Amino acid sequence: MSEFSKTLELINSRMPRQALSGKLYHDVDVYQDDLEQIWHKNWIFAGHTFEIEKPGQYLSLQVGKYPVIVVRDQNNIVRAFHNSCRHRGSRICSAEKGKVAKLVCPYHQWTFDLDGKLLFAANMGDSFKSDEHGLIPVHCQVVETYVYICVAESPPDFNQFRDAVTPFISPHNLRDCKVAYESNLVEKGNWKLVFENNRECYHCNGNHPELLNSFVENLSVAGVAGAVDPELQDHWNKCEAGGLPSHMVMDKDGQYRMTRIPLSKGAVSYTMNGKAAVNHRLDKSGVDNIGALLYFHYPSTWNHFLGDFAVTFRVLPLGVDSTLVTTKWLIHKDAQEGKDYDLDHLTKVWPATNDQDRRLVEESYIGVGSPAYTPGYFSEVAENGVCQFVDWYCETMKKQVKGG
Ligand code: FES
Ligand SMILES: [Fe+2]
Numbered sequence: 131m132s133e134f135s136k137t138l139e140l141i142n143s144r145m146p147r148q149a150l151s152g153k154l155y156h157d158v159d160v161y162q163d164d165l166e167q168i169w170h171k172n173w174i175f176a177g178h179t180f181e182i183e184k185p186g187q188y189l190s191l192q193v194g195k196y197p198v199i200v201v202r203d204q205n206n207i208v209r210a211f212h213n214s215c216r217h218r219g220s221r222i223c224s225a226e227k228g229k230v231a232k233l234v235c236p237y238h239q240w241t242f243d244l245d246g247k248l249l250f251a252a253n254m255g256d257s258f259k260s261d262e263h264g265l266i267p268v269h270c271q272v273v274e275t276y277v278y279i280c281v282a283e284s285p286p287d288f289n290q291f292r293d294a295v296t297p298f299i300s301p302h303n304l305r306d307c308k309v310a311y312e313s314n315l316v317e318k319g320n321w322k323l324v325f326e327n328n329r330e331c332y333h334c335n336g337n338h339p340e341l342l343n344s345f346v347e348n349l350s351v352a353g354v355a356g357a358v359d360p361e362l363q364d365h366w367n368k369c370e371a372g373g374l375p376s377h378m379v380m381d382k383d384g385q386y387r388m389t390r391i392p393l394s395k396g397a398v399s400y401t402m403n404g405k406a407a408v409n410h411r412l413d414k415s416g417v418d419n420i421g422a423l424l425y426f427h428y429p430s431t432w433n434h435f436l437g438d439f440a441v442t443f444r445v446l447p448l449g450v451d452s453t454l455v456t457t458k459w460l461i462h463k464d465a466q467e468g469k470d471y472d473l474d475h476l477t478k479v480w481p482a483t484n485d486q487d488r489r490l491v492e493e494s495y496i497g498v499g500s501p502a503y504t505p506g507y508f509s510e511v512a513e514n515g516v517c518q519f520v521d522w523y524c525e526t527m528k529k530q531v532k533g534g
Contacts, residue, residue: 133159134167141524147517149505152498155320161450164321165194167530168429168523172385173271173278173288175431175444176200178458179208180275180307186230186244190223191446196281198268199223201233203244210268210279211246217263233265274299275307276431276442291386291427297375298388298423302412302435307460310439310467311477315455317488319495321429321447322523324455327491328432328443329515337490340482344397344404349512351378351389351424365392365421372415376423384522385428392421399436400479407476408438409469410462428522441480451495457484 137160140153154160170193177189177200188201190213197213199222211233213221220237223230232249233242241250246265251258269280271288274296278288317324327333331347338345350358358366366376369390378389397404398419412435413420423435433442440460448454457480465471497503508517 134163136160137163138528141527144505144520144524145507147508147510149508150322150498150520150523151505152500152503155322155495156450156499158450161320161447163527165447167527169194169447170196171280171282171286171530172429173280173285173291173427174429174446175427175442176210176277176279177444178275178304178307178309178442178460179272179277180305180463181227181309182208184229187228188223188230188233189227190225192448193279193281194447196268197221198279198281199233200270200277200279201244205245207245208270208272208277209245210270210277211265212268212281214266215240216248216265217251222265275304291381294379294381295386295388295425295427298379298425299435301374301415302423302440303414303462304412304440304460306463307412307440308463309458310461310465310471311459311473313457313481313484315457315484315488316448317453317455317491318451319453319491320450321445321453322520323491323494323498324445324453324487325429325432325519326516327487327494328426329519330513332509332512333490337486338483340402340479341400342394343402343479344393344400345422346392346394348391349514351387351391361392366390369415369417369420372417372420374413374415374417374420374423383525384518385526386426388423388425390421390423393419399438400434400441401475402478406438408461408465408471410465411437412440412460412462413437428519428526439476453491455484455488457481 140151174193176191181189182202185202185204188199190199198210199213200210202208213223215222215235217238217240220235222233222235242265243249246267248260248263251260269285271278273292334342348362350362369376376390380387399406401407420437426432430445431443442458444456446454459477467473
């Protein structure tokens with residue numbers, strides 16, 4: 131039996147609405163299958179275009195087994211390459227971010243142009259063909275400043291997602307944004323537990339006092355069909371009258387979802403007192419309280435857009451038991467610290483929330499590794515979102531076998 135069929139057997143033995151078995155989180159062969167079937171085949175959120183605003187600015191990341199570099203070239207085109215030298219394979223950029231005139235391999239100084247062309251390779255002899263040794267491109271798409279990459283040779287369609295997400299993000303004017311703050315948190319748990327934890331707020335009351343100053347989970351946006359509550363409907367109508375798409379849109383395969391929710395009474399932002407953190411609004415709708423636009427795209431990102439700032443999250447697996455969560459606070463590029471915003475006020479809620487979530491993920495990871503763990507069942511009231519994620523994972527893995 132191949133390793134992948136072992137993984138599929140574990141997936142197929144799951145009952146409807148049941149949590150995953152311990153092996154699906156802990157087994158290193160399952161992890162390799164997750165990389166091969168999900169992380170190496172899907173579009174992965176890398177970063178924002180405004181993080182690499184000038185030619186030569188780059189960011190690097192690890193997508194499963196693939197180190198990747200995303201760079202803005204001389205013609206302002208955002209490109210992605212495998213971060214592996216065409217000589218003997220060394221990683222070229224080791225920093226997570228930087229700015230270079232050319233991409234120079236540290237090993238023997240092969241030098242590549244920002245469009246990947248090999249410009250210089252010393253002492254390679256007369257028969258050496260430079261034009262056959264350019265950096266290998268990685269598929270790269272940009273939608274509303276979000277740079278997505280795919281390391282597969284033939285990536286899945288991106289246009290459907292682009293068309294669906296653009297109207298939601300566009301009114302938030304991310305092109306005018308900068309990163310006010312970034313946090314990188316390594317969670318000692320399998321990546322699926324990180325996303326599962328994001329997809330329910332059943333745990334919020336017992337764990338997230340800071341977040342609950344302004345966030346209320348709206349159970350009718352979990353991603354399953356059902357009645358929409360009247361408060362949510364009113365919020366959608368109010369925001370859409372101001373030009374902000376808000377009705378929930380969900381991918382037919384469940385890979386992405388966008389919707390807007392109201393915050394708790396009186397709150398307009400994710401701050402300790404619920405008041406705005408930044409004096410610059412990102413949207414121009416004129417609606418006084420737009421709540422939070424939520425968007426996720428499996429397996430690598432979830433996002434919240436408020437009136438005064440946006441928070442974007444990127445998930446990357448580092449190993450079977452380790453996941454990197456990168457959080458960025460996006461504000462209007464003209465907003466000045468000390469004048470238009472106070473960094474502490476802006477960033478108090480999410481680092482606390484992320485750390486609480488980290489602890490939950492780490493405790494879950496230890497618990498599901500116990501031979502005594504038997505998977506329980508998701509609440510039909512409070513855990514439809516997490517069930518939707520687990521269903522997506524199982525169906526996506528099964529589809530790969532059918533060549534879907
Ligand atoms: S491995 Fe890059 S120059 Fe030799
Ligand atoms: Fe949480």
